[in-house]
Amino acid sequence: MSVKRLTVIGIGAGDPDHLTLQGAKAIAATDVFFILDKGEEKSDLVRLRHRLIEDHAREPYRIVEARDPERDRTTPAYTEAVEDWRERRAALYLRLIDEALAEGQTGSFLVWGDPGVYDSTLAILERLPGFEIEVVPGISAVAALTARHRVSLTSVASPLHLTTGRRLSEQGPTADDMVIMLDARCAFDGLDDFDIYWGAYLGTPDEILIAGPVAEVGERIKRERAQARERKGWIMDTYLLRRR
Structure with missing residues (x-):
């Protein structure tokens, strides 16, 4: 008996050229693409996915889109809020797969960066039994x-x-060496014995790069981060801290 196959494809940090040859082949072998809409503010993320599908997918294929469940970002119970959000996302995934994917077909999720680095897709799909799951790594x-x-x-x-x-x-x-993901608090502030290598919107036309001793560039990072988030409505940033 054939089963439904799911592929989680890492598409890179934002540059369309980050897609690997393995990722391109996986897109070409996909029957149904599942895309979650995170709202108008993050439409850039959806547009890149559509571009990669248009460039690499093979007809016939389908695109199924749904609105991503909202996560409670106000509660101090962070772990509980994430768990609740993952449960609702898992239920949404299961419904979409049941409705859109036939036995023997392959459905794909295009994941920003690398599926194994700071992403919830694999943890959510693990809650759904009965599927063959393949993971294609991407540039994180x-x-x-x-x-x-x-x-x-x-x-x-x-x-x-x-x-x-x-x-x-x-x-x-x-x-002495730390990689920090998504730091809305600018927690590097005051760590004056560290150098920082900071980047936002990596691989996109909006990319911002700043590096230097925290004592010298920290205020600039905070200022540019706030301005960029105000301008675009969202920000994804990453940085490396290295003790001097």
């Missing part, structure tokens, strides 16, 4: 960041800690 925001700054991600004999702005704010520095 972390890889794009270090490439654009022309710097190595790791130092000799030094551990690397990948964490969030929320955790850095709560715990402080936990290693």
Whole structure:
């Protein structure tokens, strides 16, 4: 008996050329693409997905779009809010797959960056039994960041800690080299014994890159981050902290 196949395809950090040959082949082998709309503010994210499908998909194929469930970003119960959002997203995925994907067909989710780095798609699909799932890695925001700054991600004999702005704010520095994802709090503020390599909208025409000692460029990052978020309505940023 044939089963429904799901492919999670990493599409890179924002540049259409980030798509790998493996990713292009996976798009070409897809029957149904599932795309979640996050609202007008983040329409850039949807447009890139449509462009990659137009460039690499093979007829006949279908695109199924739905509105992404809202997550409660006001509650202090962060873990519970994320769990609730994942449960509602899993229910939405299951409904879309049941309605749009036939037995023996392949449905794909195009994931920003790399599916294995700071993304919830795999954790959500794991809640849905009975499907064959394949993962195609992509160029992560972390890889794009270090490439654009022309710097190595790791130092000799030094551990690397990948964490969030929320955790850095709560715990402080936990290693000499740290990658911080999505830091609305600008938790680097005051870490004057670190250099920072910061980037937002990596790989897109709106890309912003700033690097230097935190004491010298921290205020500029905060200012440009706030202005960019006000201008676009959203921001995705990543940075590397390295103790001086």
